[in-house]
Amino acid sequence: MKKMPIRMLSAAALAAMLTVPGFAHSAEESAAATTAIPASGFVKKETDGAFTALQIGKKVHVYNENGQIFHTQELNQIGPLVDLFLLPDGSKQLPFILVNNEENGLIAFTDLWPHLTSGLNTSASNTIDAYDSGRVFYTPQDKIISKTGLHYAEQKNGQKVVVYSANDYGDLEKGYREAFRTDGQLRGLILYDYKHPYVVVEKEGRIRVLQADSTGAAEQVATINL
Incomplete structure (x- = not known):
């Protein structure tokens, strides 16, 4: 079997690679995020279970029954919504969106990973940041x-x-x-x-x-x- 090249990742390097820009957002910005699902103004809508994804301009916003969970926002995140799908994590169903980014192709985004927000009390209050969670190819x-x-x-x-x-x-x-x-x-x-x-x-x-x-x-x- 052909072996995969091994690269050592220090704790600092891994932390830097997985830096979450949303931690720099102010409380005011998070509180100002849209909480209700808009009835109009979107160009594409996908639903799955209790979740809805809307293409609004170049950004994709994801909602549950309580309001917005996250949205794409940076140049390496924005692009047309391809699909919304749910993946299990134990007993939970997690919403993922697939976005076709001009530079990086098909990217899967979801809410901030629990590991990244552990002890920071941010995952519930942060309704802005989407997290890059993988790649899909045509x-x-x-x-x-x-x-x-x-x-x-x-x-x-x-x-x-x-x-x-x-x-x-x-x-x-x-x-x-x-x-x-x-x-x-x-x-x-x-x-x-x-x-x-x-x-x-x-x-x-x-x-x-x-x-x-x-x-x-x-x-x-x-x-x-x-």
Whole structure:
């Protein structure tokens, strides 16, 4: 098996790579964020479960029944809304949006990861910041590495996709283990809160999102409309 190049990430480097610009927002800006779902003024609307995504200008705003959760805002985030889909994290359903950014292609965004806001009491009050959580591609890929470097996915023999996770999140020199595998063509890799990889594959003409179930087998948890 071809080995993935190993890169050591210091705690400082990882923190810098995953810096959340929203922590610099003022309380006034957060409080001023739109809380109600607009009835007009949007160019595209997607709904899934209790969540709604609206394309308003170049930004995408995501809402639940209580109001806005987050929206895209920076040059590396803005672009047309492609789809809204839900992914499980334990018993919770998490909203993700897929945006076609002019420079970076298809990017999956969700709310700020809990790991980033732990102890800061910001995730509930911050209704602004979207967090880049992965990539999806219009064409099949041979290999996709997560931005954290903690997970990657590879196409094997043209038929299987294998997802790998680091043995030790604090020391990538300890290598990687197989997390799960599935049939299909590799089309994306999405993360949530560092630890939870979802792989995106094309199978039987559909774009499917899968995770490892409690036994380590792949289970489909969503589909994406491209």
